[in-house]
Amino acid sequence: MSHNTARKLDSKNAVLYLPDGQSIELPVFTGSENEGAVDISRLRSQTGHITMDPGYGNTGSCQSEITFLDGEKGILRYRGIPIEQLADKASFVEVAYLIVYGKLPNQTELDAFTDNLNHHALLHEDMKNFFSSFSGQAHPMAILSAMVASLSGYYDAASTAERSGDVDTNAARLISKIRTLAAFSYKKSIGQPFVYPDDSLSYCANFLQMMFAVPARDYEPDPVVVDALNLLLILHADHEQNCSTATVRTVASSHANLYASVAAGILALWGPLHGGANQKVIEMLENIRADGGNIKKFVDMAKDKDSGFRIMGFGHRVYKNFDPRATVIRKACDKVLDKLGIEDPVLDLAKQLEEVALSDDYFIERKLYPNVDFYSGIIYRAIGIPVNMFTVMFALGRLPGWIGQWKELMDDPTHRITRPRQIYQGQTAVDYVAIEDRV
Ligand code: CMC
Numbered sequence: 001m002s003h004n005t006a007r008k009l010d011s012k013n014a015v016l017y018l019p020d021g022q023s024i025e026l027p028v029f030t031g032s033e034n035e036g037a038v039d040i041s042r043l044r045s046q047t048g049h050i051t052m053d054p055g056y057g058n059t060g061s062c063q064s065e066i067t068f069l070d071g072e073k074g075i076l077r078y079r080g081i082p083i084e085q086l087a088d089k090a091s092f093v094e095v096a097y098l099i100v101y102g103k104l105p106n107q108t109e110l111d112a113f114t115d116n117l118n119h120h121a122l123l124h125e126d127m128k129n130f131f132s133s134f135s136g137q138a139h140p141m142a143i144l145s146a147m148v149a150s151l152s153g154y155y156d157a158a159s160t161a162e163r164s165g166d167v168d169t170n171a172a173r174l175i176s177k178i179r180t181l182a183a184f185s186y187k188k189s190i191g192q193p194f195v196y197p198d199d200s201l202s203y204c205a206n207f208l209q210m211m212f213a214v215p216a217r218d219y220e221p222d223p224v225v226v227d228a229l230n231l232l233l234i235l236h237a238d239h240e241q242n243c244s245t246a247t248v249r250t251v252a253s254s255h256a257n258l259y260a261s262v263a264a265g266i267l268a269l270w271g272p273l274h275g276g277a278n279q280k281v282i283e284m285l286e287n288i289r290a291d292g293g294n295i296k297k298f299v300d301m302a303k304d305k306d307s308g309f310r311i312m313g314f315g316h317r318v319y320k321n322f323d324p325r326a327t328v329i330r331k332a333c334d335k336v337l338d339k340l341g342i343e344d345p346v347l348d349l350a351k352q353l354e355e356v357a358l359s360d361d362y363f364i365e366r367k368l369y370p371n372v373d374f375y376s377g378i379i380y381r382a383i384g385i386p387v388n389m390f391t392v393m394f395a396l397g398r399l400p401g402w403i404g405q406w407k408e409l410m411d412d413p414t415h416r417i418t419r420p421r422q423i424y425q426g427q428t429a430v431d432y433v434a435i436e437d438r439v
Pocket residue numbers: 055242272273274275276277302303309310311312313314315316317318366368371372373
């Protein structure tokens with residue numbers, strides 16, 4: 001693939017005029033979906049100026065062939081395939097392959113990939129001891145990130161800079177072992193024995209068995225639960241340059257190995273403005289319920305900037321129409337709960353909250369819609385995942401994206417270490433003052 005050289009340059013350049021009289025012509029180019037970009041890479045060397053874009057809302061950090069999303073139209077595609085089609089037809093393992101390798105696998109490729117995942121499902125036995133070292137209160141995201149970083153101490157780390165380690169093997173190891181790590185951390189937290197992976201099960205069924213089976217009785221993963229998990233993992237599999245993926249790329253740009261880069265991504269995901277929102281949504285809905293279900297009170301609080309409260313699971317940096325993942329999950333919520341015979345009052349509250357917020361000028365003007373995290377927790381809860389594991393589930397889903405983006409960056413011969421600039425606003429030069437002379 002040639003994304004790094006495939007720049008469709010516009011015939012006309014942009015021209016930037018600076019107050020000091022300088023001007024510079026800047027090349028303009030478009031992506032395959034006609035998004036335009038102004039290339040400012042020579043701006044500082046030619047004019048001494050940099051651009052300011054806190055939060056990088058207007059900054060393209062790379063060219064990528066993995067995911068396209070159009071926030072205005074509510075479009076999300078992995079490698080060109082609409083998310084709705086993948087959600088309806090694919091398995092998570094197929095989607096992981098698609099994202100990492102750029103195409104849907106044929107049967108032979110899928111079988112080989114599945115065998116590879118099975119082959120790598122076990123953890124090094126010594127790693128089991130790590131789980132005992134965490135306090136009982138440790139958040140599963142703290143455990144997961146530490147364990148993923150620790151994998152580099154056990155397996156040949158895939159740093160492409162030195163070309164040490166086989167990237168494909170390490171990718172399969174990680175996609176497979178993250179399931180085992182997540183399930184073991186849960187078992188440890190509830191004091192149950194670890195359940196080892198079982199090659200005869202599908203990716204999702206295998207995870208559910210490691211989570212919920214106990215030696216005392218048989219466990220058969222419910223197909224409804226397996227399908228629901230498969231759907232949620234697919235919907236989370238990649239989302240172009242979000243905070244955690246940008247973190248993975250930033251860490252990878254220093255030629256850190258795959259495990260180290262992904263561990264950093266897991267930590268970025270943990271924050272409540274990003275993946276941690278799925279846990280916060282359920283906690284918020286439970287608070288609203290405990291408070292008597294007064295939705296208007298919470299909507300008013302979210303509109304009051306002094307309250308510091310936001311409706312979790314609402315709003316998105318890129319989606320300004322609707323989040324197509326939320327649309328799929330909302331529909332799935334009703335279906336899954338219905339099939340499992342579960343009535344969750346929090347689902348009704350979520351729907352009421354959505355209705356009130358979407359008809360309120362504050363939310364309309366700011367184009368704030370439910371995002372992927374708004375309804376996902378309700379399904380996770382219905383299939384037995386504890387609330388503090390919700391963000392771990394997001395990490396399981398997002399892993400193929402992190403790996404695909406890590407690989408894309410490493411395969412790009414033109415990539416450079418990520419190193420933004422700043423505008424210094426601090427004290428200008430002053431002399432050192434001896435301690436006895438300081439006020
Ligand atoms: N509730 C109330 N007001 C909000 C919310 C919200 N959830 N989200 C944004 N706003 C307001 C914000 O106060 C600001 O108002 P004003 O223009 O008057 O200052 C305006 O909307 C724009 O918000 P912003 O913070 O500048 O937008 P952003 O693009 O920097 O942040 C966001 C995006 C997702 C961090 C933010 O919408 C948010 O905090 N949402 C709640 C947390 C959440 O659900 N996160 C999950 C995101 S989707 C999945 C993922 O990435 O993990």
